Amino acid sequence: MFKLEARPEPSRVWTYASPLLALLITVIIGTLMFIALGKDPLKGLEMFFWQPIHNAYSLGELMVKATPLLIIALGLALCFRSNVWNIGAEGQYIIGAIFAGGVALLADAHTSRWIVLPILLAGVLGGMLWASLTALLRDRFHANEILVSLMLVYVAVQVLSYLVGGPWKDPMGFNFPQTKTFEAVTRIPRLFDGSRVSIGVLLALASVAGLWVFLFRTRAGFALQVGGLAPAAARYAGFSSRKALWLALLLSGGAAGLAGALEVAGPIGQLTIYVPAGYGFAAIIVAYVGRLHPVGMVFSAILMSMFYIGGEMAQSRLGLTKSLTGVFQGLLLFSLLACDTLVNYRLKWQKTGAR
Amino acid sequence: MESYALLLAATLNAGTVLAIASLGLLINEKVGIVNLGAEGMMLCAAIAGFATVVTTGNDWLGFAAGMAIGAVLAGIFGLLVIWLNTNQYATGLALTLFGTGFSAFVGTSFVQAKIPERASYAIPGLADIPWIGPALFRHHPLVYITVLLALALIWFMYRTRSGLVMRSVGESPESAHALGYPVRRIRLLAVVAGGALCGLAGAYLSVIYTPLWVEGMVAGKGWIALALTTFATWRPARVLLGAYLFGGVTMLQFHLQSIGVDVPSQFLSMLPYVATIVVLALISRNPQWIRVNMPTSLGKPFYPGA
Numbered sequence: 001m002f003k004l005e006a007r008p009e010p011s012r013v014w015t016y017a018s019p020l021l022a023l024l025i026t027v028i029i030g031t032l033m034f035i036a037l038g039k040d041p042l043k044g045l046e047m048f049f050w051q052p053i054h055n056a057y058s059l060g061e062l063m064v065k066a067t068p069l070l071i072i073a074l075g076l077a078l079c080f081r082s083n084v085w086n087i088g089a090e091g092q093y094i095i096g097a098i099f100a101g102g103v104a105l106l107a108d109a110h111t112s113r114w115i116v117l118p119i120l121l122a123g124v125l126g127g128m129l130w131a132s133l134t135a136l137l138r139d140r141f142h143a144n145e146i147l148v149s150l151m152l153v154y155v156a157v158q159v160l161s162y163l164v165g166g167p168w169k170d171p172m173g174f175n176f177p178q179t180k181t182f183e184a185v186t187r188i189p190r191l192f193d194g195s196r197v198s199i200g201v202l203l204a205l206a207s208v209a210g211l212w213v214f215l216f217r218t219r220a221g222f223a224l225q226v227g228g229l230a231p232a233a234a235r236y237a238g239f240s241s242r243k244a245l246w247l248a249l250l251l252s253g254g255a256a257g258l259a260g261a262l263e264v265a266g267p268i269g270q271l272t273i274y275v276p277a278g279y280g281f282a283a284i285i286v287a288y289v290g291r292l293h294p295v296g297m298v299f300s301a302i303l304m305s306m307f308y309i310g311g312e313m314a315q316s317r318l319g320l321t322k323s324l325t326g327v328f329q330g331l332l333l334f335s336l337l338a339c340d341t342l343v344n345y346r347l348k349w350q351k352t353g354a355r
Numbered sequence: 356m357e358s359y360a361l362l363l364a365a366t367l368n369a370g371t372v373l374a375i376a377s378l379g380l381l382i383n384e385k386v387g388i389v390n391l392g393a394e395g396m397m398l399c400a401a402i403a404g405f406a407t408v409v410t411t412g413n414d415w416l417g418f419a420a421g422m423a424i425g426a427v428l429a430g431i432f433g434l435l436v437i438w439l440n441t442n443q444y445a446t447g448l449a450l451t452l453f454g455t456g457f458s459a460f461v462g463t464s465f466v467q468a469k470i471p472e473r474a475s476y477a478i479p480g481l482a483d484i485p486w487i488g489p490a491l492f493r494h495h496p497l498v499y500i501t502v503l504l505a506l507a508l509i510w511f512m513y514r515t516r517s518g519l520v521m522r523s524v525g526e527s528p529e530s531a532h533a534l535g536y537p538v539r540r541i542r543l544l545a546v547v548a549g550g551a552l553c554g555l556a557g558a559y560l561s562v563i564y565t566p567l568w569v570e571g572m573v574a575g576k577g578w579i580a581l582a583l584t585t586f587a588t589w590r591p592a593r594v595l596l597g598a599y600l601f602g603g604v605t606m607l608q609f610h611l612q613s614i615g616v617d618v619p620s621q622f623l624s625m626l627p628y629v630a631t632i633v634v635l636a637l638i639s640r641n642p643q644w645i646r647v648n649m650p651t652s653l654g655k656p657f658y659p660g661a
Contacts, residue, residue: 004440004658085444141636142645146391146444147582148635154575154628162621281452288445321463323570326456330395333449334431337441345440 004345014343019289019296022335023303029331039318047317048310048328058309060195064267065308067200068093068259070301072283074204074211075252077292081215083228084248088134088149089256090280091156092127096257097264098160099126101179101271104186104264105168111185119186120261127257128250130156135249139242145249157276164271178272188266200262205298207255212294224248256280278326282308285333304329360490362610367491370602371498372560376580377587377594378501378508379552384584385512386545387525387652391447392432394577395454396550397557400425402462404558405568409468417562418497418555425554426547428454433546437539440656451577459570470566495563501595508591521545525650528657538657553577575628582631586638588648604630
């Protein structure tokens with residue numbers, strides 16, 4: 001049977017080839033799924049890989065979806081690199097959206113255009129606050145951050161549902177659980193006419209550069225990564241694991257909160273129970289497929305965004321459900337994790353079965 | 356008074372879902388492997404079980420389908436984690452993300468479906484005892500089987516040779532390997548068994564507990580089950596206790612609502628999740644205590660000869 005043999009050092013070729021191989025495997029399984037469903041597989045692939053990029057409008061929509069994914073993933077990559085398992089970004093995103101929405105609701109027709117700044121800051125603050133709960137419980141009580149951050153997602157969903165169904169409910173909203181539509185001045189400025197792309201894209205790209213500098217050019221970024229790779233060495237070098245925990249969680253929470261603010265004051269324009277769209281979870285895949293590297297994540301965010309748009313297309317044109325998106329996302333992460341074995345190991349054929 | 360009997364009955368019912376899943380995850384973690392895919396496996400099993408019962412009308416076939424899908428998914432997870440050395444946390448998450456999407460995708464045509472009416476499960480004689488009858492003796496057989504399952508697991512883990520080997524794999528895979536035990540095969544077996552139980556829990560949820568199919572209906576119960584293993588410090592009896600306790604918290608929200616406590620329903624719905632967080636913090640407060648009980652190799656990969 002096959003045996004894995006550890007490589008002396010990680011293979012550079014496979015570091016780049018593995019995401020591509022994983023994508024290929026995902027496409028193959030997806031094709032088989034379409035055939036099993038009796039749908040034309042070429043049509044299906046077209047929905048996912050051609051429709052999202054075939055004209056300027058679609059490309060804009062691709063950017064609209066990729067922006068929150070990228071911003072959240074950048075924060076998560078920081079966490080994962082420091083071995084902090086924040087998987088509650090969805091909750092931090094929701095609370096960020098709530099804080100931002102709260103500020104946006106204060107605006108009236110005479111409010112200055114500059115209100116956009118406090119809205120974005122409120123989003124960041126909300127996300128940080130929610131993530132700090134996880135950091136606090138981990139730091140003070142050693143509570144597992146995976147479970148705490150995840151439970152807080154369910155709590156955040158209920159907080160949102162309470163606000164839009166209670167105190168913040170739109171009195172003119174026919175009893176729908178939603179706030180009133182935010183004033184036009186609160187809208188995140190758009191980059192071009194005729195497209196929904198906002199300055200969020202620029203913020204995302206600035207964050208890419210920011211994360212790159214932080215990770216590879218600063219002492220704090222270095223300390224954080226050493227703590228993730230070799231906790232003992234980090235302790236010896238005097239790097240504080242507590243500091244790394246708080247830094248990683250606050251930054252990633254802030255990023256998720258910012259993404260939430262950009263969404264509610266951007267494409268959505270009001271708070272509803274449909275604000276949580278799973279971006280917080282999809283961003284985990286973006287982070288992994290992008291190798292936790294700032295630039296790699298730009299590509300994976302675009303890819304994941306194609307899956308979102310493809311899923312919507314498959315729903316409207318092929319009569320399939322939107323949840324196809326989740327199937328493809330999960331498959332991609334699965335295949336990637338399997339293919340990544342090749343980065344650190346060589347496959348060797350061995351006659352006798354080793355246990 | 357009668358309403359409290361019903362509350363207790365509902366608690367047992369809700370606790371059973373958590374108990375089955377959590378016992379499965381306990382087996383999993385006893386050999387050193389954390390499977391964060393519980394939520395995804397339960398969702399896939401929930402739709403598989405529900406669809407089977409809607410089509411065949413047989414509950415037990417539904418449970419079998421749920422267990423089968425749970426075992427298959429766990430098997431894939433196990434092969435990746437145990438043979439390909441992938442990161443346990445990331446792989447488990449992938450399983451949950453995939454399971455959430457896949458179950459919703461497959462389940463669309465069953466959203467409106469109904470499970471055929473069935474007779475109640477009263478135990479003749481016992482069920483008619485006032486108060487105690489409705490509280491304890493009108494349950495689906497699986498509620499009682501779950502208790503037996505916990506007892507069987509205790510016996511297996513602490514009274515049999517295989518149980519000892521299983522625990523030693525979790526405590527020190529290196530020594531178990533050196534003694535000639537097939538560490539990876541044992542780990543895979545435990546992972547598959549754990550997946551089958553998570554599957555059973557998912558099927559119980561959609562076939563007996565709720566009986567219906569809604570997208571994402573597991574709603575964090577897989578994660579709560581994971582937290583319960585820590586809460587129980589990896590002891591089957593405490594898992595059972597914890598599961599019923601949490602079942603009680605889940606039911607408390609409906610009870611508080613029905614007796615007219617004036618709190619917005621969303622705050623009551625938060626209760627199980629907040630309770631999980633609070634309990635996790637309280638239990639984990641003393642790291643020494645957790646470390647003494649935790650399987651030593653938990654979350655750490657083992658690859659013989661690497």
